[in-house]
Amino acid sequence: MRTVRVAGRNYGLQVVVLVIIAVALVVTTPSFQGESAVFASLERLTLVGITAAGLAVTMIAGELDMSVGSMAVLSGVIAIQFGDLGLVPAIAIATVAGIVLGALQGFLIAKLGINSLVFTVGTLILFRGAAWLVAGGGPVTLQNFRATDPLLERYGVFSPTSIVAIIVIAVIGIFLAWTRWGREIYAIGGARAEATAAGVPVRRSLVLAFMISGGTAALAGALSSMKGASATPDSFGSLLLTAVAACLIGGISLYGGRGDIINIVLGVLILSVLSAGMAAQGAQSYVTELFTGALLLIVITVDFVVGQIYRRRKLLNVRSHLVAEPAR
Amino acid sequence: MTVTTPSGTGASVAAATKQDRRMSVVRTASRWGLPILLVVLVVVATITTGDFMTFDNIRAILINTAIVGIVAVGMTPVTLSGNFFSLGAGQSTMLAATVFLVIVGAGSPVALAALVAIVVLVAVGIVQALVVAAGLNPVITTLAVGSIIYGLVTFATGGSVVTAQGADIGWLATGSFLGLPLPVYVFFVFTLIVWFLVDRTVAGRRITLVGSNRESARISGINVRTTTIWAFVMMSLGMGIAGVLSAAQLGQVTSGDLTSLTIDTVAAVLVGGTAIQGGEGSPIRSAVGALIIVILGNVMLLHGLPTGLRMLGVGALVVVVVSVLHVLRKVAAR
Numbered sequence: 001m002r003t004v005r006v007a008g009r010n011y012g013l014q015v016v017v018l019v020i021i022a023v024a025l026v027v028t029t030p031s032f033q034g035e036s037a038v039f040a041s042l043e044r045l046t047l048v049g050i051t052a053a054g055l056a057v058t059m060i061a062g063e064l065d066m067s068v069g070s071m072a073v074l075s076g077v078i079a080i081q082f083g084d085l086g087l088v089p090a091i092a093i094a095t096v097a098g099i100v101l102g103a104l105q106g107f108l109i110a111k112l113g114i115n116s117l118v119f120t121v122g123t124l125i126l127f128r129g130a131a132w133l134v135a136g137g138g139p140v141t142l143q144n145f146r147a148t149d150p151l152l153e154r155y156g157v158f159s160p161t162s163i164v165a166i167i168v169i170a171v172i173g174i175f176l177a178w179t180r181w182g183r184e185i186y187a188i189g190g191a192r193a194e195a196t197a198a199g200v201p202v203r204r205s206l207v208l209a210f211m212i213s214g215g216t217a218a219l220a221g222a223l224s225s226m227k228g229a230s231a232t233p234d235s236f237g238s239l240l241l242t243a244v245a246a247c248l249i250g251g252i253s254l255y256g257g258r259g260d261i262i263n264i265v266l267g268v269l270i271l272s273v274l275s276a277g278m279a280a281q282g283a284q285s286y287v288t289e290l291f292t293g294a295l296l297l298i299v300i301t302v303d304f305v306v307g308q309i310y311r312r313r314k315l316l317n318v319r320s321h322l323v324a325e326p327a328r
Numbered sequence: 329m330t331v332t333t334p335s336g337t338g339a340s341v342a343a344a345t346k347q348d349r350r351m352s353v354v355r356t357a358s359r360w361g362l363p364i365l366l367v368v369l370v371v372v373a374t375i376t377t378g379d380f381m382t383f384d385n386i387r388a389i390l391i392n393t394a395i396v397g398i399v400a401v402g403m404t405p406v407t408l409s410g411n412f413f414s415l416g417a418g419q420s421t422m423l424a425a426t427v428f429l430v431i432v433g434a435g436s437p438v439a440l441a442a443l444v445a446i447v448v449l450v451a452v453g454i455v456q457a458l459v460v461a462a463g464l465n466p467v468i469t470t471l472a473v474g475s476i477i478y479g480l481v482t483f484a485t486g487g488s489v490v491t492a493q494g495a496d497i498g499w500l501a502t503g504s505f506l507g508l509p510l511p512v513y514v515f516f517v518f519t520l521i522v523w524f525l526v527d528r529t530v531a532g533r534r535i536t537l538v539g540s541n542r543e544s545a546r547i548s549g550i551n552v553r554t555t556t557i558w559a560f561v562m563m564s565l566g567m568g569i570a571g572v573l574s575a576a577q578l579g580q581v582t583s584g585d586l587t588s589l590t591i592d593t594v595a596a597v598l599v600g601g602t603a604i605q606g607g608e609g610s611p612i613r614s615a616v617g618a619l620i621i622v623i624l625g626n627v628m629l630l631h632g633l634p635t636g637l638r639m640l641g642v643g644a645l646v647v648v649v650v651s652v653l654h655v656l657r658k659v660a661a662r
Binding site for chain 2: 248297
């Protein structure tokens with residue numbers, strides 16, 4: 001009973017929103033049904049899903065990596081420039097670049113003890129500049145077109161990129177829930193002073209968190225650029241917004257320590273279904289952005305109000321216990 | 329005992345003065361670092377770059393700074409009040425520009441249209457302030473409001489270009505006095521007004537107090553909600569004015585314009601040295617921050633450096649300045 005209530009409190013709102021959106025879109029859109037609808041929704045996992053899963057790790061650590069959009073651009077450009085080496089090496093090089101830059105960023109944030117929001121605003125500009133440089137000042141296209149053929153295959157409702165996305169999200173979920181380093185990220189996000197006092201190495205956790213957010217953003221950028229066989233240094237402008245929105249709508253707290261992989265999956269699914277359904281309706285991207293913004297505001301407001309009521313009720317409970325048993 | 333006490337006191341006095349000296353060095357560095365950086369930048373630029381110290385170039389720099397500077401100055405009270413910054417600055421400014429152009433295009437006087445645009449923005453700002461003061465995170469709130477504004481404006485305009493329909497608004501951008509166009513003067517005057525409001529009025533001092541310690545401000549009887557509203561009103565005024573001026577500069581606007589304004593503005597506030605935790609900073613510093621970023625970009629442009637290197641330079645500047653200021657503050661607090 002208690003687990004049901006906890007699950008309801010943690011995921012209830014998100015599940016309701018997801019069901020409402022999915023049903024509404026399926027009913028109103030004839031072209032958004034069955035296998036093709038599932039495929040289209042899963043396709044959106046590649047960019048937003050992978051990025052959001054990594055971003056969620058920094059949010060759980062109580063930080064925010066504003067540079068993910070620029071990181072995705074930089075890595076997309078790198079992957080295309082190394083396209084001649086073949087599909088997997090190109091994506092691997094780009095992802096490793098993201099991991100290294102992310103780790104460096106995390107190290108500096110931990111070493112300086114600086115607010116990550118402030119620091120990553122700087123690297124947001126820096127990485128985008130680097131992307132322009134690597135691209136040589138304009139859009140780059142893949143010379144070796146055949147290289148990306150494997151990415152365009154389709155297995156039922158899955159594509160190679162959506163399978164990668166699902167694997168990445170699952171690995172991050174396992175890492176957060178069942179490994180010592182994952183639990184330490186919760187600890188420094190939920191109560192940093194207490195975690196430090198208890199001997200949790202804050203620096204290692206921060207390096208790890210930013211390494212993951214940098215690496216996942218890079219992987220997402222590389223995969224989706226390779227799939228499109230081109231990259232533009234000023235693309236992915238709204239990726240940060242969408243990824244942050246996915247995490248928050250899913251129920252990851254910006255104050256750290258709260259949320260798990262189910263929250264990430266729910267948030268990403270809500271936005272994936274929404275944007276895939278809107279695209280099937282023939283709506284333009286601004287409609288999706290409008291709905292994303294509104295949804296974000298609604299979910300955080302409801303969450304805030306429910307949290308207040310919950311806390312008040314808990315307080316009343318404690319108080320009535322105290323009144324009932326004054327002897328103790 | 330009688331022998332050791334004086335020497336002990338002497339040692340502690342020496343330690344205290346040493347600490348004081350270190351503190352004052354740190355304080356001087358964080359107070360004068362920014363103006364010194366500006367002067368050094370200008371001197372280096374003048375020496376290395378032939379075309380830098382020409383009137384036309386200085387004029388171009390000031391024009392380029394004006395829009396970002398006005399928004400950054402307006403955003404400073406919000407940062408000071410501990411509410412970080414608006415991640416919807418670009419979209420809000422775009423909204424003001426669109427409202428202004430639509431009303432001017434319908435044939436109403438320029439002053440009335442500008443007023444309506446600014447009033448609309450202030451209304452949007454007050455709504456955000458109420459939400460934020462209730463306890464919701466300002467970064468998320470402004471992010472969400474920004475994407476809602478973008479969606480609604482695109483919906484209303486059909487994503488097409490909005491123009492002034494031939495109405496004469498160009499003078500707002502080009503009308504000049506002593507060789508400098510109107511937006512530059514608006515930037516100066518707006519900076520002085522916001523500085524005066526923040527530094528010399530009760531409502532402004534409350535903003536800083538709420539930012540430096542929200543709880544003690546509340547306990548000493550300051551209304552946090554009213555104070556937050558004041559901060560957001562100043563920000564909205566800046567965005568409204570900047571929107572009107574950029575509409576006049578460009579003569580047209582689409583809902584996808586001004587997207588880079590948000591990050592440029594935040595970068596200006598941060599380089600200016602306003603503390604992200606709130607309670608420390610000044611609108612004038614943000615104006616100088618905006619100026620430094622534009623000058624750096626301008627010098628690199630004059631040297632023929634490509635877009636990528638210029639962005640890289642600005643990004644590196646933000647990272648370094650923000651890190652150095654942070655370390656200085658940490659040393660001062662020790």
